[in-house]
Amino acid sequence: MYKFIWLVPLLPLVGAAINGIFGRWFRFSEKLISGIAVGSVALSFLISVAAIYSYGFSGNQLWPNPYVTTQGTFTWIPAGTVNQTLGQAAQDAKQQIIVMIDGQPVPVSTAARGALLNIDWSYQLDPLSAVFMLIVTGVGLCIFVFATGYMHGDAGFYRFFAYMGLFMFSMLVLVMGSNFVMMFVGWEGVGLCSYLLIGYYFNRDEAANASRKAFITNRIGDFGFMLAVFAVIATFGSAQYTNVISQAASYPVEALGHWGLMSWIALGLMIGACGKSAQFPLHVWLPDAMAGPTPVSALIHAATMVTAGLYMLTRTNVIFQHSQTMMLVVALVGAFTAIFAATIGITQNDIKKVLAYSTVSQLGFMFLACGVGAFIIGIFHVLTHAFFKALMFLGAGSVIHGMHHEQDMRRMGGLRKYMPYTYWTFLAGWLAICGIIPFSGFWSKDEILWRTASTTIVPIGWLLWIVGTIAASCTAFYMTRLVAMTFWGREKFREKLAGGEADEAHAHAFAIGAKPHDARLEAAGDRPRHEPGEHVGPIHETVEEHQEAHDEHEHGAHIPHESPSSMWVPLAVLAILATVGGFVGVSTAFTGGRLVGGRLNIVNWMAPVIWTPHAETFFGTKQGTQPPEPTVPEGTDGELARGPSGFNLAHAMESKLGERLTEFLFIGISLVAAGIGMALGGLFYVWRPALADTWSERLGPLYRTSYHKYWIDEFYGWAFTRRTMDLARGVFAFDSKVVDGGVNGSAWLTRLSSLLTGGTDKYFVDGLVNAIGNFVVRLMSPIVRAAQTGFTQNYALVMVMGLLIAVAFYLFKSF
Amino acid sequence: MNHLSSLFGLLLQETSNDRLSTAIEGIKHPDLSKFLVIAAILFIIGVAGVLTRRNIIVIFMSIELILNAANLNFIAFSRYLQDTGIGAPVSGQVFTVFIIVVAAAEAAIGLGIVIALYRNRETIWIDEIDLLKW
Numbered sequence: 001m002y003k004f005i006w007l008v009p010l011l012p013l014v015g016a017a018i019n020g021i022f023g024r025w026f027r028f029s030e031k032l033i034s035g036i037a038v039g040s041v042a043l044s045f046l047i048s049v050a051a052i053y054s055y056g057f058s059g060n061q062l063w064p065n066p067y068v069t070t071q072g073t074f075t076w077i078p079a080g081t082v083n084q085t086l087g088q089a090a091q092d093a094k095q096q097i098i099v100m101i102d103g104q105p106v107p108v109s110t111a112a113r114g115a116l117l118n119i120d121w122s123y124q125l126d127p128l129s130a131v132f133m134l135i136v137t138g139v140g141l142c143i144f145v146f147a148t149g150y151m152h153g154d155a156g157f158y159r160f161f162a163y164m165g166l167f168m169f170s171m172l173v174l175v176m177g178s179n180f181v182m183m184f185v186g187w188e189g190v191g192l193c194s195y196l197l198i199g200y201y202f203n204r205d206e207a208a209n210a211s212r213k214a215f216i217t218n219r220i221g222d223f224g225f226m227l228a229v230f231a232v233i234a235t236f237g238s239a240q241y242t243n244v245i246s247q248a249a250s251y252p253v254e255a256l257g258h259w260g261l262m263s264w265i266a267l268g269l270m271i272g273a274c275g276k277s278a279q280f281p282l283h284v285w286l287p288d289a290m291a292g293p294t295p296v297s298a299l300i301h302a303a304t305m306v307t308a309g310l311y312m313l314t315r316t317n318v319i320f321q322h323s324q325t326m327m328l329v330v331a332l333v334g335a336f337t338a339i340f341a342a343t344i345g346i347t348q349n350d351i352k353k354v355l356a357y358s359t360v361s362q363l364g365f366m367f368l369a370c371g372v373g374a375f376i377i378g379i380f381h382v383l384t385h386a387f388f389k390a391l392m393f394l395g396a397g398s399v400i401h402g403m404h405h406e407q408d409m410r411r412m413g414g415l416r417k418y419m420p421y422t423y424w425t426f427l428a429g430w431l432a433i434c435g436i437i438p439f440s441g442f443w444s445k446d447e448i449l450w451r452t453a454s455t456t457i458v459p460i461g462w463l464l465w466i467v468g469t470i471a472a473s474c475t476a477f478y479m480t481r482l483v484a485m486t487f488w489g490r491e492k493f494r495e496k497l498a499g500g501e502a503d504e505a506h507a508h509a510f511a512i513g514a515k516p517h518d519a520r521l522e523a524a525g526d527r528p529r530h531e532p533g534e535h536v537g538p539i540h541e542t543v544e545e546h547q548e549a550h551d552e553h554e555h556g557a558h559i560p561h562e563s564p565s566s567m568w569v570p571l572a573v574l575a576i577l578a579t580v581g582g583f584v585g586v587s588t589a590f591t592g593g594r595l596v597g598g599r600l601n602i603v604n605w606m607a608p609v610i611w612t613p614h615a616e617t618f619f620g621t622k623q624g625t626q627p628p629e630p631t632v633p634e635g636t637d638g639e640l641a642r643g644p645s646g647f648n649l650a651h652a653m654e655s656k657l658g659e660r661l662t663e664f665l666f667i668g669i670s671l672v673a674a675g676i677g678m679a680l681g682g683l684f685y686v687w688r689p690a691l692a693d694t695w696s697e698r699l700g701p702l703y704r705t706s707y708h709k710y711w712i713d714e715f716y717g718w719a720f721t722r723r724t725m726d727l728a729r730g731v732f733a734f735d736s737k738v739v740d741g742g743v744n745g746s747a748w749l750t751r752l753s754s755l756l757t758g759g760t761d762k763y764f765v766d767g768l769v770n771a772i773g774n775f776v777v778r779l780m781s782p783i784v785r786a787a788q789t790g791f792t793q794n795y796a797l798v799m800v801m802g803l804l805i806a807v808a809f810y811l812f813k814s815f
Numbered sequence: 816m817n818h819l820s821s822l823f824g825l826l827l828q829e830t831s832n833d834r835l836s837t838a839i840e841g842i843k844h845p846d847l848s849k850f851l852v853i854a855a856i857l858f859i860i861g862v863a864g865v866l867t868r869r870n871i872i873v874i875f876m877s878i879e880l881i882l883n884a885a886n887l888n889f890i891a892f893s894r895y896l897q898d899t900g901i902g903a904p905v906s907g908q909v910f911t912v913f914i915i916v917v918a919a920a921e922a923a924i925g926l927g928i929v930i931a932l933y934r935n936r937e938t939i940w941i942d943e944i945d946l947l948k949w
Contacts, residue, residue: 790948792941797866 015040016165023158115237221275228268277309294397331371338364440582480681
C-alpha cells in the first residue's frame with residue numbers, strides 16, 4: 001500500500017477541485033458537497049493507515065528507512081548545476097593547488113564544487129511523516145464531519161469545503177514532501193488556505209483584517225524559512241532530506257555562543273517556525289485568526305497547520321542539534337511563549353480567544369521540548385494536543401452553535417443541562433489539557449517538563465522547568481475558568497440580554513419579515529446560520545409579539561440546544577482519542593524504565609529520525625560505532641562544546657534521591673501544579689464567583705496588562721504599522737511632489753515648446769505661404785482669368801482644336 | 816504623305832475611263848471612301864455650325880448632323896465588314912439604332928433645357944448666356 005501514498009494528498013485536492021469548480025455551476029446540494037469532501041478525506045485516511053501499517057508493522061523490513069515513493073514521482077524542477085558556495089564544499093574549493101608554470105609556483109583555485117540539483121516531486125514515508133499523516137487525515141476527518149453540521153445552511157458551503165480540501169492537500173504536501181522545496185510549497189499553500197479561511201466571512205471587516213494580518217505575519221516567518229532553504233541548497237547542493245540530513249550529520253557541533261553555518265540555517269528555519277507556529281514575537285495573528293469559522297480554527301489553527309513549525313524543527317533536528325545556540329533560543333522562545341500566552345488566556349472572555357491563547361501556549365510547550373532536545377516528546381505533544389485541542393475547539397463550535405452565535409463566555413453558564421454530549425466530551429478535553437492522569441495531555445506535558453528539568457542540551461533547564469510548570473498551572477486555571485463559565489454555574493444567558501450583533505441581526509431579520517431565526521442575511525460573529533424557520537428559542541407567534549418582547553427586554557433567553565449528531569459524533573471520537581491517545585507515549589517511570597509497546601510506542605517509532613551523537617543508525621544509514629567527536633572551536637572551553645555544565649536540577653536530585661523517586665517526584669509536582677490551577681479556577685468561578693472581580697480589581701495593573709494582551713498589538717501597530725504608514729506617506733509625498741512634479745514639469749515644458757512651435761508655424765510659416773500664395777494669385781489671375789470667357793462656343797472651339805491636334809498628331813506621327 | 820495621297824485621291828474623284836470595270840471592281844473590293852468623305856463633310860458642317868451659330872436651336876441641329884455623320888460611318892463600316900466577311904457586321908447597325916434613340920432623348924432633354932433657359936433669361940442667343948464665366 002505504501003506505493004499509493006501519492007494518492008493521499010491528491011484525493012482531497014480532487015475533491016476540492018470538484019467542489020470548488022462545479023459546486024457553484026451545478027448548485028451541488030449540501031449532501032453532495034459534504035459527501036465529496038468527507039469521502040475524499042476519509043479515503044486519504046484509510047490509505048494513510050494502510051500505507052503506514054505496511055510500512056512499519058507488516059514485517060517487510062521497510063522500517064525505519066525513509067521511503068521515497070516510486071509512483072507519482074517526477075523531476076519537478078530540473079535546476080541543473082548549482083555551485084555550493086557555503087559549508088565544507090566551499091572549504092574544499094578554497095584549498096589552493098600549486099601548479100608549476102615555467103618553473104614558477106602559481107596558485108590555482110579550483111572552482112566551487114558543483115552539484116546537480118534536480119528537485120523531485122516525491123512523497124516520503126518515514127516515522128515522522130507517518131505521525132503527521134495520521135494527525136492531518138485522522139483529526140481532519142473528524143473536523144470535516146463536524147463542519148458538515150456546523151456550516152449547514154451557509155451560502156458558501158461549497159467554497160468552504162473547497163478551501164478545506166485545498167488546505168488538506170497543502171498540509172499533506174508539507175508533511176509528506178521529500179525535500180525542502182516541497183515543504184515550502186506546502187508551507188505557502190497552508191498559509192494561503194489559512195488566509196482564505198480566516199477571511200471566509202469576508203464581508204466582515206474583522207475577518208478580512210484578521211486574514212490579512214495572518215498572511216502578512218506569516219510572510220515575515222516565510223522570509224526566514226526561504227533564506228534557510230537557499231542556504232541549505234548552497235551548502236549541501238541538494239534539497240532532498242535524505243541527502244541534506246546525512247551530510248549535515250557530519251558537520252561539527254557549534255558550541256554555545258558560536259554562530260556557524262548550522263546556526264544561521266537553524267535561525268532562518270526557527271524564524272519560519274515562529275511565524276507558522278505563532279511563537280513570540282510572531283504570535284499576534286493566531287488569536288485574531290479566530291474570526292474564521294470554528295472548524296477552521298480547530299483544523300488549521302489548533303491541530304495541523306500551526307504544528308508545521310514543529311514538523312520542520314523535528315525534520316531538521318540534525319541541523320538544530322548541531323547548534324547549541326539555536327537549541328537554547330528555541331527553548332527560550334518556547335518557554336517564554338508558553339507562559340506569556342497562558343497569562344493572556346486567563347483574562348480573555350471570548351471562548352475562542354481563550355482557546356487560541358491556549359494553543360499558542362501549548363505550541364510554546366512543544367518548542368520548549370524541541371529546544372531541550374526532546375524532539376520526539378514535542379511531536380508527542382503535537383499528537384495529543386491535536387486530539388484535545390481539536391476537541392475543545394469543536395466543542396466551543398458546538399457551544400457557539402447551540403448558544404445562537406454567542407461567543408462571549410460571560411453570557412453563557414449552566415450549559416451542562418442543555419448540551420450533555422458537548423459537555424461530557426469537553427470535560428475529557430479539559431482534563432487532558434490540564435494534565436490529569438491518565439488523560440493524554442498528562443503524558444506529553446509531564447514528559448516535556450521532565451525532559452526540561454533533566455536536559456543536558458541547554459544550560460538553564462531548571463529555570464525553564466519552573467517557567468513551564470507555572471505555565472502548566474496557568475493552563476489548568478484558565479481552562480477550568482472556561483469550563484466553569486461555559487458549562488457550570490448560573491444560566492447567565494437568561495439574565496443578560498444577548499444584545500450584540502448576533503441579536504441585532506436576529507431582530508433585524510424579524511423586522512424585515514423574515515422567518516424566525518433566519519438571520520442569514522445579516523453577518524454577525526462566527527456563526528452557523530440556522531435553517532430558515534428553525535426555531536430554537538421561545539416561540540413568538542407573530543412579528544409584533546416578537547417585537548414587543550424585544551421592546552420589553554424580555555427577549556434574550558434563547559434556550560441553548562444540543563447540536564446535531566454530525567457534530568457530536570466527531571466530538572465523541574476525539575474525546576476518546578484525547579482520553580486514551582497518551583498511551584502511545586507512556587512515561588518510562590511507570591514501566592520500570594523500559595519503553596513498552598514496541599513500535600507503537602512513539603519514542604521507539606520516532607527514534608530513527610532523531611539524530612544523536614551516539615546513534616548507531618540514523619535516518620536509515622548506518623553510522624560508525626564511533627560517534628564524531630564535536631570539534632571544539634578555538635578559544636572555547638572544551639566542556640561547553642560537549643554539553644552545558646552548571647546546575648542541573650534533575651541530576652542534582654537524582655544523585656540524592658535516586659532516579660526513580662526523582663521522576664515520580666516531578667510527576668507529582670506537575671500534577672500538583674495542575675491541581676492548584678484547577679482548584680483556583682474552581683474557587684474563583686464556581687464556589688466564590690465574587691472573588692474573581694475582587695482579585696481582578698486588587699491586581700488591577702496585572703489584570704489590565706493581561707486583558708490587553710501586554711499591548712503587543714498596540715505596540716506593533718505603533719512600531720510597525722504606523723511607521724510603515726509614515727514611510728508610505730513619505731514615499732507618496734515624494735511621488736506626488738518630486739516624481740509627479742517632474743512628470744508635470746516635463747508636460748509643462750512640452751506645452752511651452754509646442755506653444756512656441758505652434759506660434760511659429762501659425763504666424764511665420766503659414767504667413768509666408770499665404771503671402772506667396774496671395775502674391776502669385778494677384779499676379780497671375782488676370783491673365784489666367786481671361787481664358788474663361790463664359791461663351792460655350794469658345795470651350796467647344798478649344799475642344800475641337802484639341803481634337804484636331806490629336807488627329808493631326810495621329811496622322812503625322814510618322815514625322 | 817502616304818495617308819493623304821489616298822485621301823486626296825478620293826476627294827478629287829479621279830474619273831476612271833472604264834466605268835464598268837470600276838463597278839465590278841467596286842463589287843469585288845467594296846470601297847468605303849465615298850461614305851467616309853460624306854460623313855466627314857457632314858461632321859465638319861456640324862462642327863462648324865456648333866462653333867459659329869449663336870442660336871441654340873441651330874447648335875442643336877448641328878449636333879444632330881455630327882451624330883448622323885457618326886451613324887453614316889457605322890452603317891458604312893457595317894456594310895463593308897458584311898461584304899468582306901470580317902467580324903460581326905450587325906453590331907454597327909444596332910449601334911446606329913441606339914444612337915438615334917439616344918439622340919432623340921438628348922434632343923428632348925436639350926429642348927427642355929432650352930425652354931427653361933428661355934423662360935428664365937428670355938433669350939436663346941448663346942453669347943448672351945455666359946454663366947460659365949468665372
